[in-house]
Amino acid sequence: MAKIPQSTIDEVLARADIESVVGRYVTFTKRTGQNLFGLCPFHSEKTPSFSVSISKNIYKCFGCQKCGNAIGFIMDIEKMSFPEAVKYLGDQYGVPVEWEEDGKDNSSELKKRKKRVEAILTEAAGFYYKALNSDAGKAAREYAAKRQLSQKTLVKFGIGYAPDGFTNLYQYLKKKGYDDSELKDSGLFTVAKNGNLIDLFRGRLIIPIFDFLGKIVAFGGRNLGPELPKYVNSPDSLVYEKGKHLYGLNYAKSTKTKQLIIVEGYMDAIAMHQAGVDNAVAALGTAFTDNQLRLASKCGADEIVFFFDSDKAGQAAALRASKMMLSYLRRMSGIKIRIRIAAVPNGKDPDEYIKNDGVEAFKAVVKSAKDVNDYLFSRAYDDNYDVERGLDQTKFQEDIVTYGSWLFDPIKREKMAAQAAQYLGARAETIIAAMEHVEDDDLESKRTQDKREQEKADSEQIKQRIENAANAPKADVVTRDEMELLVRAVRLGPLLADESKIDRTDVIRKNDFTGHNIREVVTYFLESFDAQRGVSEAVLVNKLSEVMFNGIKAEVFFFKMSDSMPVEPTKDAEVDMYKKTLYLVRAKKCTQEMIKLRELIRNTDDEAKKQELMAKSEKLDKYYQKLQQKSDAL
Ligand SMILES: [Zn+2]
Incomplete structure (x- = not known):
């Protein structure tokens, strides 16, 4: 680690x-x-x-x-x-x-595996590239020529060829010293029924997929002929996750413009770069994700122009992406990205269009792209307009209200409502009110969804914690109750020192906790305690980040726990909850000690010793009763 x-x-x-x-x-x-x-x-x-x-x-x-x-x-x-x-x-x-x-942590093992996969992908790219320029690559070279890919483009994008046959790449990499499990990790092979590894890409033009830093993370393979499937792509692996990359961003991010043009496939993006449109990237799949949007913004884009296929699937994808992006940008109110949606005339794809009509015509199409709100209005109209029957008002109204609810910019929403008002014979205010109503319902269901996701993340964290706890050294150990107690103590702030609310004996102590690391944090907390301010979380975080709890960064654990605990409505309720947790932790510790004592009593023959232990046990029992009473009194 x-x-x-x-x-x-x-x-x-x-x-x-x-x-x-x-x-x-x-x-x-x-x-x-x-x-x-x-x-x-x-x-x-x-x-x-x-x-x-x-x-x-x-x-x-x-x-x-x-x-x-x-x-x-x-x-x-x-x-x-x-x-x-x-x-x-x-x-x-x-x-x-x-x-x-420090090499001790198990994540270094993962890192090693990732490094090996990266090396395999680089070797494979070299292998494919060489194959394209060998005798075996003749058909692939012809195909590339047919797609009008220049030599310069082939080099720039590292395009290669996977020869026919089941084990060409496999044999090549075996000779380089990689073992089967490493090769499996790379995603470049599938497992045959007899357990042997076979090349995933066979007889295909190969397009390496780079991340935005220019590192190869996966490959795409295009069939040379009409057989299906047309494309085969690497599956997710240790270094590649679908929906987290934008193809071509390693080049597009360094262009002068802050505009990104997004197309569906890598072949489109490659064609555009070749034509001189060097701010084009491909989404690598029809669904555009919030991870990709975040990546675009991180690389400095302030405008995104989309090209979706004009077929039904492409248009459905356009709606989904619009909704996702508007919802994301509403949350990330500090990120300003203009979203526009373009359509290539006559339903062609961008690749075809730029080849037939030239780069200037293509740039004009980009320029005429619609703002997302205008695009949505047109969609609502065009989808529900029929030459014979005219506009289906009911459906048009439904769509307008839905799309308008996605627009968080009140001016854009008002504009859409005013436009729609003319067709619906209703007042714009009424339409806006309907949009707001849908928006509220949406927010409510999103809140529930957020909560559910948070709970899922929490339980996963706990699951991981339990798994890690098995390997973690004793010093790491923290129970859920102990963690909760620390969070509550921190939340109390200066109240913890207020003797009118909290008895001195009810202030947490190092010995309330078991593990070495949490004891260290508690000691730090008590030492840094300020009667006026308590201890700020930002300060505590610095100490937390020095240690691990149950194999996880203590800071992460602390905040995950803190996140999952609601803040009580009043200060008094906070104090009560703190005490309740404290008594519970102490009672549990007490129980454990009593179990240990009983064990000792059973195993001793020395009568005097036995008496001593019994007395101790009785004392503990009384203490336990007292804790129970105090807890019940709350
Ligand atoms: Zn929040």
Whole structure:
């Protein structure tokens, strides 16, 4: 596991002020003192409950309870691991981040496997490339010529050929010293009935898929003839996940324009680059995902122009993508991306069009692309208009209200309603009200969905925790109750020192906890405790990030637990819940000790010793009763 020095983490946190980090994703609409408010990027809402505390250098959502420092925010929003997030922020804020390898963690095993897969993919690309330019590649070269792919393009995109036969690549890589399990990891082989590995790509033109940094992560294979399937693509692997890449972004990201043109297939993207449209990328599949949108924004795009196929599937995909993007951009209020949707005349695909009509004609099509709201209006109209019967008003109304509910920009929504009003003979205000109604229903169901996803993530985390706990050293061990207790103690803030509310004996102690690491955190917490302010989460996080709980970064565990626990409605209720948890933890510890004592009593023959142990056991039992009473009294 890569370990980043604490001093580096501290510096990243010091430089990456929470306001600017979060500000890239969230627009702040209100400021009170040291707090900024905006719409939460993690859950669906209409009124801001997401806050950033400039003084504490943390963020917190009062709606979904997510909270953390700048590193935690990037981990959640960019779906990154802890070291990835530190590195990401370090790059942005000019802190060099170096990882110390300590080699103990099991993730280094995974890293090794990934490295091997990357090496295999590079070797394979070389093999395919050579094959294209060998005798065996003649048919493939002819096919490439037929598709008008220039030599320059073939080189630029590393296009190759997978020769016919079942084990060409397999034999080649075996000779290079890779074993079967590594080859299986690469996704380049399938397993035959007899257990042998056979080449996935056979007799196909091969297109390497690069990630945005230019590293090969997968391959696509195009059939040379009319046989089906036309395309075969690498499955998901250790280094490739569908829907997380944009083909051609490694080139498109360095163009001067901040516009990205998105097409469906890599052959389209390649044709466009060859014609000089170097800001084209391919979505690699019909469904455009929020991961791809995030990637586009990360690479600096401020406008996205889509080309969808004009067939039914393509048009359905356009609607789905529009809905997804509008919903994503509504959450990420700080990300400003203009979405436009283009159509190639006469239902051609972009590849054909650019070849037949030229690059200037294509650029004109891009220029005439519709804003997503205008596109949606046209869809509602065109889908429900029939030359003979005219406009189906009922269906048109339904579609308009649905599409309008996706538009979170009130001006665009009003414009759509005003346009529709003319066809429906209704007032624009009435239509807007209907859109809002649908929007509220949608938000409600999204909230439920968010919650469910959160719960699923939690339970997965716990499952992982249990798995890791089996291998983790004893020092790591933390029970769920102990974690809950620590979260509650931190939440109390200065109240914990208020003797009118909490008896001194009811303040958490190191000995309430079992594992070495959590004891260290509790000691740190008590030492840093400030009677006026308690201990801020941002401060505690720094200590947490030094240790592991049950094999997981303690910080991640802490916030996951914190996220899953609702904040009590009043301070008094917080105090009660804290005490309840404390008594429970103490009672459980008590029970364990009693079990141990009973065992000892059973096994001793020394009568004096037995008496001593019995007395101890009795005392413990009384203590246990007292805890029960105190808990019941709450
Ligand atoms: Zn939230």
